[in-house]
Amino acid sequence: MHCAVLQFPGSNCDNDALVALRSFQGITAKLVWHQETSLNGFDAIILPGGFSYGDYLRCGAIARFSPIMKALRQAADEGKLILGICNGFQILCEAGFLPGTLIRNRKLLFRCESVILRVEENETPFTNKCTPGQLLRLRIAHGEGCYTADEKTLKELEEYHQILFRYCDNQGELTTAANPNGSMENIAGICNRQRNIVGLMPHPERACEALLGGTDGRFVFESMLSSFAGKEN
């Protein structure tokens, strides 16, 4: 599976994503600068975390107009796998690839810590290696991660099983205390209806080495790899 890691001015988790991806047998990964206009030859595209364009206007608002975004739209329509992490999630929402948006954390704090996620759906290309209800421990690092959408959108997300991850406590309970940013319905990650585009605030690429505090992020990339292999065969 050939992965592109998009690089916007201000991306800062691009190299982390690259290193994490390259630790999987069967994945190759390459950085792609935002001025590029083609994603031909790639099977999956990662939008990494960071502060694209200094978060000016709103997080992700300006990256949306980068030349590479047209190619991303085409890749999305072709059914390629697209994963937006943190700022990448914000960009996907701003660009209309995913519904809703991410606003300032409810308590205004920049939260940099470990969180526990409950896997809500495992029939997606990004979670098929997880069991339903499985708990994953991942890191977050964001000031604007409070997922917000209108009532109709929230209802549709539920109806079409698009909520993949929710913040929970270590028993899997969706408590307010376990919600680090005030996200509606404890939402940490969602997908589109076609299930080939996912955005999440926590960083799976930072949880791919036992030495660095955990390997739960590997489930996400292994799922993508397995889904891709399934398509190939």
Add this chain to the structure above:
Amino acid sequence: MKARVTIMPQAAVLDPAGVATAQAIEHLGINGVRSVRIGKSIDLDIEGATQEQLHQICRDLLSNPVIEDYHLEILS
């Protein structure tokens, strides 16, 4: 054409910065704060822009219709 765009969070959307500022006003010793909402004001000067183009800029770039409303004021 010169224009001023005011962008405000929609009434139903949580504005944590506004809430924190409301608390700060109380700490200043002034009670009775009913609401504080924080938005932004953007001045534009664009040669030959039509009103429709200005609205497009507001809609597609300056504001996010999921959480914000904008008001466009033509200055000259």
